[in-house]
Amino acid sequence: MTREPLGVLGAGWVGLVTAACFADLGYDVVVRDVLPERIEALQAGEVPIYEPGLADLIERSRDRLAFTLEPEEVFSRARIVFVCVGTPPMYSGDADLSAVWSVLDELPMRTDGVTLVMKSTVPVGTGEKVRTELAARGLSGVGYVSNPEFLAEGTAIRNFQQPDRVVIGSFAEEHGDAVAALYVHLNAPIVRTDVASAEMIKYASNAFLATKISFINEIANVCEETGADVSVVSEGMGLDPRIGPSFLRAGLGFGGSCFPKDIAALKQLAGNSGYHFQLLTAVIEVNELQKRRVVGKLVKHLGPLRGKTITLLGLAFKPHTSDMRQASSLVLASRLLSEGAHVRGWDPVAIEEARPLLKGVDLFDDMLEALEGADAAVIVTEWDEVRNFPFDEAGRVMKTAVLVDGRNVLDPDEARRAWYVYEAIGRPGVS
Numbered sequence: 001m002t003r004e005p006l007g008v009l010g011a012g013w014v015g016l017v018t019a020a021c022f023a024d025l026g027y028d029v030v031v032r033d034v035l036p037e038r039i040e041a042l043q044a045g046e047v048p049i050y051e052p053g054l055a056d057l058i059e060r061s062r063d064r065l066a067f068t069l070e071p072e073e074v075f076s077r078a079r080i081v082f083v084c085v086g087t088p089p090m091y092s093g094d095a096d097l098s099a100v101w102s103v104l105d106e107l108p109m110r111t112d113g114v115t116l117v118m119k120s121t122v123p124v125g126t127g128e129k130v131r132t133e134l135a136a137r138g139l140s141g142v143g144y145v146s147n148p149e150f151l152a153e154g155t156a157i158r159n160f161q162q163p164d165r166v167v168i169g170s171f172a173e174e175h176g177d178a179v180a181a182l183y184v185h186l187n188a189p190i191v192r193t194d195v196a197s198a199e200m201i202k203y204a205s206n207a208f209l210a211t212k213i214s215f216i217n218e219i220a221n222v223c224e225e226t227g228a229d230v231s232v233v234s235e236g237m238g239l240d241p242r243i244g245p246s247f248l249r250a251g252l253g254f255g256g257s258c259f260p261k262d263i264a265a266l267k268q269l270a271g272n273s274g275y276h277f278q279l280l281t282a283v284i285e286v287n288e289l290q291k292r293r294v295v296g297k298l299v300k301h302l303g304p305l306r307g308k309t310i311t312l313l314g315l316a317f318k319p320h321t322s323d324m325r326q327a328s329s330l331v332l333a334s335r336l337l338s339e340g341a342h343v344r345g346w347d348p349v350a351i352e353e354a355r356p357l358l359k360g361v362d363l364f365d366d367m368l369e370a371l372e373g374a375d376a377a378v379i380v381t382e383w384d385e386v387r388n389f390p391f392d393e394a395g396r397v398m399k400t401a402v403l404v405d406g407r408n409v410l411d412p413d414e415a416r417r418a419w420y421v422y423e424a425i426g427r428p429g430v431s
């Protein structure tokens with residue numbers, strides 16, 4: 001079967017994962033980005049982002065992938081073009097859609113027969129605005145489909161190859177059919193709908209997952225007051241299929257490039273339409289306060305933090321990524337610095353990304369060096385190295401064996417046997 005080439009606009013994380021996975025399925029894919037250094041790196045065989053399995057996939061499908069700076073190269077070859085450009089938050093919390101509008105500016109005058117497939121997360125109503133704009137520019141022949149991505153960093157390849165669902169919202173049936181056909185071999189449920197509903201499915205999914213996290217974090221905080229253990233509470237709740245076990249891990253709250261941005265955008269979207277989304281306001285506030293609670297736990301055991309050395313274990317917003325966007329380590333480090341503490345940070349992959357963001361923090365890629373002489377350590381990101389915390393070696397080099405487990409990954413009994421003062425989130429403190 002001959003497959004028509006696909007286009008991808010934006011060689012960021014979503015664009016590269018999408019391009020590599022479609023190339024792996026046998027499609028020729030032309031990827032365009034505006035950054036010359038990014039395209040040069042990709043042409044030279046380098047993968048400019050860290051995502052497990054991505055570099056291998058790109059290498060394996062090298063013959064089917066082309067990287068270019070020229071939009072015409074995409075539009076002259078591909079009839080289905082995925083839009084994977086960034087939609088970062090603006091100061092107001094609204095999503096910045098300038099990269100989406102640039103795509104329209106670059107459409108050649110005779111682009112009929114092309115369908116733009118929006119993978120970037122865009123506010124509900126964007127598809128309708130794009131359609132109006134296309135018509136105003138005499139490009140009504142360009143199709144538009146909303147096909148939001150549900151990729152999580154660190155597991156993006158698996159999420160693409162074995163999706164829980166594929167959501168396709170279209171104005172015209174035939175454009176949706178063409179996009180649905182691309183996913184048919186993935187054997188996933190395909191939700192066909194209108195464009196606005198597809199856009200909302202993406203926001204509502206992220207907002208619901210973030211709500212689950214803030215909910216369990218509040219339960220954890222009440223557990224601390226009442227002597228219950230949130231780990232067991234989550235397990236007991238999660239066995240109810242109506243609740244489900246995932247996203248019930250209490251900790252320092254959520255970060256990353258998606259949840260904080262998307263829930264802020266959904267809140268703004270609601271507000272701009274005259275609706276006050278109260279629940280989301282609380283979800284955001286709980287998430288902010290959650291990171292700060294660690295300071296109280298440290299003060300409880302160390303007294304005032306001025307002059308104390310605190311080591312943050314893990315800096316990336318979650319394991320298996322070097323992404324520092326909205327990472328809990330950023331808020332925590334600045335809170336500790338403002339208390340007068342000396343702050344150190346360890347991470348196995350994110351040190352370079354962290355350096356410009358964590359001014360005043362000493363950074364290490366060796367965990368024991370980072371712990372040498374420290375008054376306390378705080379687990380911020382649940383890397384495997386942290387899950388297998390070297391109690392004995394660390395206990396020998398730390399000044400005082402105070403450990404705040406911000407991700408509830410260690411066994412409290414093991415910590416106690418190793419003579420640590422151990423604090424977790426929503427679990428009975430063990431000293």
Ligand code: UGA
Binds near residue numbers: 252262
């Ligand atoms: C999230 C969604 O999970 C994806 O489905 C979605 O496609 C993606 O956003 C996106 O919109 O592009 P991601 O941000 O990569 O993916 O990371 P998650 O694994 O969802 O974790 C988000 C944050 O929640 C992390 O900081 C993590 O530590 C935290 N988290 C997660 C918890 O605190 N507790 C949990 O139980 C689960």
